[in-house]
Amino acid sequence: MTGSHHPAAGKPDGPRITVEVPVLRVGAGASDYDGLNRFVEALRKPQGLHMTLLHVGILDELGRDIAAWTKGLSAPEKTLPEIASWLTELPVLQGFLGKSDKLIPLGGGRLMGLEVEVPQEVHDYQALLVQGLHVLFDDLGLDNIDDFILSSPALGYKSPRWLPHIAVGKARSRHEPEVEIAPVAIELGDSQIRNRKALPLP
Incomplete structure (x- = not known):
């Protein structure tokens, strides 16, 4: 797919929409999380940590991706409320x-991020999200949906395999290796939609 994005059009703006779970606690206390500081350039504040289950991206950009893929048959004013x-x-x-x-x-x-082992029901839920996305895109008139999901800049998929992770900070260099750490328990909250208030009314 080419032609749906032009540098002259400028950088898309708007809030990114994701389905995610908030991180409530890493390890036994603040010192367990703060200890990760020695592995990264700048450690993120613990209050904003989350695990993304589904990245939807900037809705206007996704609407343009869908319109380009369907050659204009599925217009944003129809697809975005759906x-x-x-x-x-x-x-x-x-x-x-x-x-x-x-x-x-x-x-x-x-x-750099923590690779997280999660219960099977979390993998099942994430698979449910992707299956639901397939059904939704089929209803919106898309074909070759797997190809669309992997090629849409808005969705931002790099691989069909979901790897549970929590981004914790900026890497010190582009060539940082994986690092084994002392095992830490991670408590995560109920799933939520980031920037839910920015969604158009159905």
């Missing part, structure tokens, strides 16, 4: 416990 309605009707995943013993490079090496 996407918003689907998101707001998703079941909530209840909070859960995970654990991590590894820091891994993310985002092409720009970030």
Whole structure:
């Protein structure tokens, strides 16, 4: 797919929409999280940590991706309210416990994050999200949906495999290796939609 984005059009703006779970606690206390500081350039504040289950991206950009893919048959004014309605009707995943013993490079090496072991029901829920996205896109008139999901800049998928992780800070260099750490328990809250108030009315 080419031609749907032009540098002259400027950088898309607007809040990013994701389905995510907030991180409530890393380890036994603040010192367990603060200890990760020695592995990163700048450690993120613990209050904003989260695990993304589904990245939807900037809705206007996704609307343009869909319109380009369907050659204008599925216009944003039709698709975006449908996407918003689907998101707001998703079941909530209840909070859960995970654990991590590894820091891994993310985002092409720009970030470091905790790779997290999560219960099977979390993997099942994430698979449900992707299956639901398939059904939604089929209803919106898209074909070759797997190809669209992997190629849409708005969705931002790099791989069909979901790796549970929590970005914790900026990498010290682009070539940081994986780092084994002392195992830490991670408490995560109920799933939520980031920037839910920015969704268009169905």
